[in-house]
Amino acid sequence: MLNSSFNSTATAQALREGIERHVRYTLVRPVNHLTPAELLVPVSLAVRDLFVDRMLATSERYRQADAKHLYYLSMEFLLGRLLVDVVSNLQLNEVLDNVLGDFGARLEQVLESEADAGLGNGGLGRLAACFLESLATLNMPGYGYGIDYEYGMFRQEIANGFQREKPDRWKDNGTPLQIPRPEEAIVIPLYGRVENSRSLGNYRQSWLGYQVVVGVPNDIPAVGFNGQTVNYLRLFEARSSEDFDIEIFNRGDYIRAVEQKIGSENISRVLYPSDSVVAGKELRLVQEYFLVACAVRDIVRGYLTRHNNFEAFPDKVAIQMNDTHPALAVAELMRVLVDENNLEWENAWEITQKTIAYTNHTLLPEALEKWSVSLMERVLPRHMQIIFGINHNFLRSLSAYSWVDGEKLRKMSIIEEGHDKNVCMAHLAIVASHSVNGVSALHSKLLQTSLVPEFAQLWPEKFSNKTNGVAPRRWLLTSNPHLSSLLSESIGESWITDLSELHKLEPLADDAAFQDRFADVKLQNQLKLSRIIRDETGVTTNPHSMFDVQIKRIHEYKRQLLNVMRVMYDFLRIVEDGETPKSPRTVVFAGKAAPGYWAAKQIIKLIHNVAAVVNKNPKANQYLRVAFLPDYRVSLAQSIIPAANLSEQISTAGMEASGTGNMKLMMNGALTVATWDGANIEIAEAVGEENIYIFGLRAEQIEQMQRNNLYHPREYYDRDPRIKRVMDCFVNNRFSPNEPGLFRWIFDELIGRGDRFFHIADLPQYIEINERIDADFQDTAKWRRMSILNTAHSHKFSSDRTIKEYSADIWNLKQYPGEPEAESPPAVPSSPSTPLGLTAE
Structure with missing residues (x-):
């Protein structure tokens, strides 16, 4: 295999000793008669011992170069099994399989005993995972930010053909590759009110009476192929504020409010809580804010360890929003710059626009996120003020364009007017970003011509295509x-x-x-x-x-x-x-x-x-x-x-x-x-x-048929016996003889109600x-x-190609390969390692 820096004999010895050490000193078990599932933790920790020095060396390499960093914000990271990726990229499969033979196990058995990390649902999260792997393989300073969901999406079971949702308890057997960082916990304010306060002769906004939640980071290593570069995905777990000695802000004219414990543990409990009820919608909003607030504060904190002002911020930081879920990063970065670091609005806005970029992932209007203004004002009152300010300035700037009439102003506004006002998160993301991209050539074209044509006319240079890829x-x-x-x-x-x-x-x-x-x-x-x-x-x-x-x-x-x-x-x-x-x-x-x-x-x-x-x-x-x-x-x-x-x-x-x-x-x-x-x-x-x-049918044909009301599924049904034959099965219960009428709705939907998705055609x-x-x-x-x-x-x-395009056109990242290492394994600790990532329950 390609130039592995691990010598087989020496690495085998290090792995064997590491597994034995972690069985004895981490699990406190005798080193015999262990099942493959019981070996998962000590094997994971022994493998981690091999790359942890490279992880530290990677961070130091970036620090010495004062490298620009990418931070990829996503509600989902669909990682799958963690150990299999690490073992493969370190090219340890053969040597580790041989070592495990001494323990009476096969590598495949141990790998299959690991639960998939329940941090995503579909393509959005899997794309993010592939991107992190490619960034590390390409030796680029790229990090992910997400939420450390306790249960993830759900575990699907089938009962009599029906889907049943069960909790996905993916952490029950521990997460040994995850590295807790409690010392870097972040305090996040929620709810409360905003009042004017006077500071240095100027009126400023003060956020008062808030409740607080604490975000505790846990890092999952992102190991590049050959292990030369090890970045990480930082996931935040929500904790109650009363478990911490809280100092919310260390400067600024904020009046401390009485702390109230909130059900903060729910924030990182599940991915996409149901929004069919008001409480679920509120939890989703809080969840999205929790992600971006933790990420932005962590990013700013890291930047300020290397710089004493924000002049170079866009030159050293790139924030990519993976769909609209992290779009509140716009308002949060503005708040941190203006309220906590006393930057003028115009300066903060310029920095924000140069830093943030947005990837759109959907053309379905109903999938574009909108949040009610009333909910935002209650949960995030300061952010709602900031969004109003951004929208006011944006709409005022449009007066310079003669083609922007009242109807276009209405369509482009971040605030959707009506009986219930809403914040259009895609519009916020577009207005605040220096780059907006689609994820395939057709999608990027339709994004500009059908979904947000007014924005594309206003800022054609903002829009580009970055076709997805996989690792x-x-x-x-x-x-x-x-x-x-x-x-x-x-x-x-x-x-x-x-x-x-x-x-x-x-x-x-x-x-x-x-x-x-x-x-x-x-x-x-x-x-x-x-x-x-x-x-x-x-x-x-x-x-x-x-x-x-x-x-x-x-x-x-x-x-x-x-x-x-x-x-x-x-x-x-x-x-x-x-x-x-x-x-x-x-x-x-x-x-x-x-x-x-x-x-x-x-x-x-x-x-x-x-x-x-x-x-x-x-x-x-x-x-x-x-x-x-x-x-x-x-x-x-x-x-x-x-x-x-x-x-x-x-x-x-x-x-x-x-x-x-x-x-x-x-x-x-x-x-x-x-x-x-x-x-x-x-x-x-x-x-x-x-x-x-x-x-x-092609997209343009469908669009024309919809626009001119030319699609009539009943006509297809009447003239094509193949269609009639299939559709009649939904009426005559051919595939539901014991459940009459169960699928009648399909006939009614496709033949009687217009067949929105053109199955019949x-x-x-x-x-x-x-x-x-x-x-x-x-x-x-x-x-x-x-x-x-x-x-x-x-x-x-390949996602390698995609990442290179993002880097060249949007992020301006450089590659920082490590020095070739001698073919010997890293030193392994002689004393017991802390069982990082394991819970005491």
Whole structure:
């Protein structure tokens, strides 16, 4: 493997001694008869001992260079299992597996005993995790800020086909790689009131009567490939203020208020508490403020250890807001600069604008965050004042533009007027940022032409595209070791840190011997996935069938429903028409629905009902099987993606910002069936449209049909017997014989209420493209060639490329590689280590 600085013999000895030491002195256990799960903590701590010096050296390297730092603010970081990433990037797999043999265990068993870190939900959080890994691999000073959720999203269980949400107790067995930093706790004010006060002859705003909560940081190391650079993700856990000796501000004209204990532990309890009730909305707002307040104060504190004024702040600090959840960072940075550090408003605003940048992740208007002014005034009274001030100055500045009329002023205002005034967080983010980017070429175009065209007209230079990417170390090297070995043997190992090397696979795409080996890797992965499906669902599958996967958050615009409708159609053709499919197919679904999203949860139920009917039918089940794998998470994705033959990326065109699952599947040799949407377009451009399956309406066609009221699903139903045949199943209870009327709502929604997501319009083309896919899968040489070419052309979709673009165009970061180290392990402590990250409960 590429230039590992760990000598195998010496490192093995250090690991063996470290594991024994932590078993004895951390766990206080005898060093024998330990299960793989019991070995997880001592193994994690022994591995941590190997890289902790590099973590300290990384910080010192940045300090000596007075480097500019990036701080990536995100409500989600979907990390998956932590140890597997660290072990892989330090290239310890083989040596650690051998060492664990002395303890009667295998590395794979120990790694699989770790729970996925429950810090995210979907693509937003996984993108953030990939970015942190790429920043470290590229030796760039990039750090994440998030919340240390106790329970994360939720653990999905299925009961009679229905999703049930259970607490995700991901921390129950400890988090040994997490490093507590209680000495760096931060005090955060909430609620209260604002009054004018006089200071040095000037009137200033004083925030009084607030309650306080304390944010305690815990750091998760972000280890770059080869371990030369170790950055970290700083997560804040909420604690009650009465547990601390509080000194809220050390200067400024603030009058101390009576402290009141609040239910602060709830702030970091769960990701995205339900906002269907007022209390849930308030908790979400408090949660978002807690994140940015902790982050901004920590960033400013770190900056002031190196500088005595704020003149250089934008030259040394870059803050990237991952969607609108951290948009309150704008008001918080202004508050800290103006109220706590006595900067003039204009100076503080200039610093804020030069420092902050914003990534938009959605084109769905309902997904753009808005907070009621009345709620903001009660929870964050000073921030609401600051936002009013920002909006006042912004609207006043628009008077210089003749094209800005009253209607455009209304549309561009940060404050949405009406009976209930709201703060438009996307507008706040755009106004305050020096850069606004989308995450695929189409998304960035639609962001400027459809979502916020007035802002794009005002500031065209602010807007850019940064197409998403994924970390090849996690999604190829770690997830697909068989394919990784084949790639390294065939084209060398440089692809691990330079994915453009994959283009060397192109000449091998027509090599019959290489095709056979490539296909054998896929079969090995499908055998593994078949075992998982059987163990998790009881469904037996044919490992030689086409594995057709749709793995993502369950949402109407992602159109799992369209996929199920096609499965229903195929089933009816087999059972009622006696047709024999050209290729047997295993259709795999996985994904969670938001707890309050009734329609999405009904789609999960439909998938299970269809699966039950299909899998039990002797005519159908030899050609078609359907499985829903519960509790979709990173570690499960790492088993599904390498086994996939076909990647379903079938969102309604114009609604998917980018997608990253499409990139991971392509990288692992799956062919894509897709609408012309998000990053699917760039995948088609990269691999050639002859090596991808595109169908359906384009975004501009959908927009025109909506604008001119030209879409009438009933007409499609009346004239196309294929559509009628499928839709009638929802009325005649074909897939719910014991639950009559259960799915009638789908017929009513799609035929009677306009089919907002264009399932009916796209179903005929979707059926037809799948007939072509079946035929191509039968031509094994053609399919294998296409599969190899997809892997070869996936190099554009490395998060390394994305990070380099952000750095060059937005952040202005430099790379700070460490000095090459001698091939010897770091010194290990001779005394017991503190069991960092372990709780006493």
